[in-house]
Amino acid sequence: MNIAVMVNLRARRGSERIGSMVQRFFPRARLALTRSLEEARTWISEQLRPNPPTLLLAGGGDGTITGLLNELREQGVALPAIGVLPLGTGNAWARVTGAPKPFVALRQLAACGERLPPLRPFSLVRVEGKVSPFAGTGWDAETIQDFKNYISRFPPGPLREASGGLRGYMGALFTGVIPRHTFGPGNPNVKVYNLGAPALTVDPGGSLMPLPNGGTGALLYEGPAGVAGAATTTEWGFGFKAFPFAHAVPNRLSVRVYGAGALEATRNMFKLWRGHHPLPKMHDFFVERLRMDFDREVPFQMGGDLMGMRRSLEFDLAQESVQLVDWRQLGRIFAA
Incomplete structure (x- = not known):
């Protein structure tokens, strides 16, 4: 099997030790230990x-x-199958695919x-020519910046490492985002327009249904948006x-707008975390393409990386898809 491996040494758990593991299990693999996008681009x-x-x-x-993914696309390299090794902070894709610790993952692949x-x-999801598994505006994007500011207070070492996971995100949320929105101007307002095929939604029981008056060009939502x-x-x-319904409709984006204020969101935090449905002021749409227009500039993130401030954004379903290693299924095969 023609294998290449890239380890981001600047990721939370990225290290040369991971590279040594790779060489042990896959001595012929093309390995890159990178510290910057430029190094990854050159490789x-x-x-x-x-x-x-x-x-x-x-x-x-x-x-x-x-x-x-975006660098491969820009250089015209067909997207290969990708195995996600969980070395970051949130590790959303790694969790969804059931990725184990790197040593176990490499042993199972071997x-x-x-x-x-x-x-x-x-x-x-495609936005501004780039692709990602998720992208959005609001509290999540603000929390990313607050999180970076929060952990920068600690010197490199064990204390920063201990503060760099969920604890750090919660610290950033409760010391930055929530107070700022509680005592500040509050949520921006957004207008959400459907630019593709008629939109779908989910009823209170979680069943799919056509969205009334959700045809092409329709205004799907107008109002406050925390996220x-x-x-x-x-x-x-x-x-x-x-996005608990993200896999419910093939070939559609799962779009959510949450219109509650910061204090109400805090009271509902555990329901939000579990993807509870229905939830007051949560709006779900399934579309091919849409535009969001905000009444002020808002922070925007793609795949957990801040992309700056935006006043308007268009989201659509990318033409290409990606095949990820299904670690959960591989683990069951390995166990059998």
Whole structure:
């Protein structure tokens, strides 16, 4: 099997030790230990574009995987099967596919010999020519920046590591986002327009149904938005099921707009985390393409990486999809 492996050394758990594990299990693999997008770009250009791999293992978080996908697309490399090694912070795609710890993952892959492991297809969200498993605006994007500011207070070492996971995100949320929205201007307002085929939604029981007056060009929602985004996967990381219906409709984006204020969201935090439905002021749409227009600039993130401020955004379903290693199924085969 033609395998290439990239490990992001700047990811939370990225290290040269992971590279040593790779070499132990796959001595012929093309391995890159990178510290920047430029290093990854050069490796793709020199090593992968002339001879695209059958399987690409990516060690990092969702931002690493998203950046890798987009760099492959920009360089005209056909997307190979991708195995996500959970070395980041939130690790949404790794969790959805059931990725084990890197040593276990590599051992199970090595047991496949020359055969590809079980794969699971995922569609992709496209915004401004880039693709990602999820993208959005609002509290999630603000929390990413607050999280970076929060952990920067700690010197490199064990204390920063201990503060870099879920604890750090919760710290950023409760010391930054919630107070800012509680005592500040509150949520922006958004207008959400359907630009594709007639939209679908879910009823209170979770069953799919056509959205009344949801045809092409329709205004699907107008009002406050604490969070507004689109996804093709259920999670945002840490097990937070932000898009519980993401896999309900093939070839559609799952779009959610949450119109509650910060204090109400805090009271409903555990329901939000579990993807509880129905939830007051939560609006679900399934579309091919849509536009969001905000009444002020809002922070925007793709795959957990901040992309800056936006006043208007168009989301659509990317033409290409990606095949991810289904670690959960591979684990069952390995156990049998």
